[in-house]
Amino acid sequence: MIDAALRREFEAALGADAVLSDPLQLRTYECDGLTGFREVPALVVLPRSTEEVAAAVSLCAREGLPFVARGAGTGLSGGAVPVAQGVVVSLARMRQVLELDPEDRRMVLQPGVTNAEISRVAAPHGLYYAPDPSSQVVCTIGGNVAENSGGAHCVKYGFTVHHVTGLRVVLPDGSVADLGGDAPESPGPDLRGLFIGSEGTLGIATEITVRLLRVPETVRTLVADFPTVEAAGEAVSAIMASGIVPAAVEMLDSLAIEACEAAVHAGYSLETTAALVVELDGMEHECDEQFERVVALCHEKGTSHVRIATTDAERALIWKGRKAAFAAVGRISPDYFVQDGVVPRTRLSEALTRIAEMSRTEGLRVANVFHAGDGNLHPLVLFDEQAGEAERAERLAAEIAEMCVELGGSLSGEHGIGLDKACSMPEMFGETDLAVMRRLRTAFDPDALANPGKVLPTPRLCGEAPGRYRPHPLEAAGVIERW
């Protein structure tokens, strides 16, 4: 319980304007981008520095209060949903770029700096920050670290974990530690790597060192239309098998295109069943050479039309259409869920066919727009809450994620497990695996105060029954054993 005396202690540490306890104000923190989960916290604090975060967390530790870090609240797995009676530590006031070193191509950031801001600040030096989640204009680097966020370009450039070399973190006991550093090696286990993707359950990142890349000399982008989703899938496989590593390979199906066009008029064809966005970047010479091969491969696999961006503006428009896709779906449906799952790339067609079947069975439309290059699906389940379809939609979304695991993939490629999928974790991991992950969490957070109830299933949330575990296909085929 947070009584007036304790609240005054928070105020003394952070300043009165940095502590919110008015119910109306608290309500604005009740959910993240996945609005189905809501909980009003007891208190919200808005620290400005590592010291203030440490002070707030120390008070939580002393009082045994659970706390939840919060960036921009764009998360799509309920990761930033507050804990009842707990504290939300909002990083919204920690928006400073602490250091920019163009020679060594690194930047040190406070966690509330937005993803897009990093590249904006780096741009005058010909540098940029590679991971580019579609939410980049709003989402924070702290949230990216917590989710190990990716984006359209991670098939070539990797995820957040590949671009963050060092972290200053406030541990759940309120102490401060540096993980990693300026260079990509440090003695002992890779604590930096463990922290990235831990969804706020191991502590709060307060200073983040990122490496920057030189802006590539050339970028070439095309949109290729295909008569079937399968044909588009085959083109993806052909490109990836050719030895070319594209910067991005994205797919949109007709429903997703319809939504995007309604929202931003990006020039995608309304007649086509599937469209691929393929982007190559790098040295001009090499890009041109490989781009020709990509175009040829698209034709080989039966494209009906290839549109090549000839100006930066045209390229930007293609991406605007793609990145607006989630929100655009709001144009064609009153409500929707964004699902996130991964299948081995070679099973994309199979996965899409099964999604279509499942969609028919439930009588709900599913739009597909996704990172095809790495098999990361983002099915958008469309429904009408007013018409009582929410429960069916939720079931369908969950079934799709579980199908991904069944096909040898993963429950999540980038949005995280959070609250949403914690109870599905036993679909992917055995009891022992989860118990060992729990040991790891305990090592950082013995009292389970940092974002409790996320990532790992708990009996309170998921029931006492041990989760189902379906054998991995390789296991079923006898290639690997089960433990």
Added chain:
Amino acid sequence: MVSEEPPGSLRESGPSTPAHGGAPHASASPSAGTPAAGTGELPTRVRPSGLAEAADALTDAASARRTVLIEGAGTALEWGAPVAAPDVVVETSGLDRLISHAPEDWTVGVEAGMPLTRLQELLAPAGQWLPVDPPTASGGATLGGLLACGDAGPRRLKYGGVGDLVIGATLVLPDGTVARSGGDVIKNVAGYDLAKLMAGSLGAFGLVARLNLRVHPLPEATVTLALEADDAARALDAARAVLRSPLEPVAVEWDGRQVLIRFQGTAESAAARARLAPEIPGLAAARALDSEAEQAAWRRLSERTRGEDGETVLRAATSPARLPRLAERLRELTEDTPVEARLLSGLAQGLHTVVLSGGDAAQHAACLTAWRDAVYEAGGSATLRRRREGVDEAADAWGPAPSALAVLRSLKRQFDPGGRCAPGRFAPWF
């Protein structure tokens, strides 16, 4: 635990036999060959084949409260602080199967005792490789060893280290528990990534039994340019010039005498890069090596980084800009002493290696301690990889304790509460 392999079928090679083939360095390793602490006997060597046997080996050791050293090819058993003579040495050379390879998905699954060179042979026919520069000699470094060492070659600049290429892992914890994290796909954020706990763990947190890895297409061509530079500041300038250019080098290293710049791509684009590089201001003197000279140059760099018996090798990580100052400090420390110091640096990433020869152990210890202090003052960190005999008596293997020490200790307690795995490896930290 369920197992498809019959339990209790461990092949123990007994105290005196130096193991089955495939672990040539085993008996020569300093710690593994000496008598076990409590018993005064040579350690028992076990060589599990397969996950089930590996789990049995660690379960058995746990129930008998015996200390354990995990050994891959034995090429880096010296890294970190010396391990007290173990009761049991678990060799991973029997964990060498290919589990799966899905060329179109860019993934491969292997047992972690497989040597890197073997994996490359298996991947090559599909036009793929694990982008870790190959240990050049016949050392046979294993994938598990590479991960546990947190090591990577020069092309880390483009691809990251081994840990960055792991997409899934199966571990056997010191108590015999088998756990899996990650998966088989190249993008996946479900659950904690236990492989990161193993990266750099130097065998002190459990055994890596299996790894799923992301593989990459083999580059069609590579080309290397060499530029004479006997001065750190000049070398750094050259590196920065090429990094500012659009040429996208995949490795930029300095061996103390010359800067090596590597490009790759299609045959045509690699050649174009080599042609364009000397036009960059400051790189006019860079000359392209023919393919034989290229191989030789990188092999020499690898050998010079690794050092030899009797030498002391320290690896340091700082921001690249610190190099000239650190080079100067090293010169000051060795001036007027019989110690000779060689400094090499991954210029783009700030990974420096110092190799000391000449002089005696006390002088090595003094030099390494003082230079390491300079590294820490520069905001960096360091790992002792090799030492002349006697250095351990005069210098700590590790520098100042990291601010995350409490977490490291707590992890050690969670994963190896008895402190039986590689005891002493991280002394005096834990």
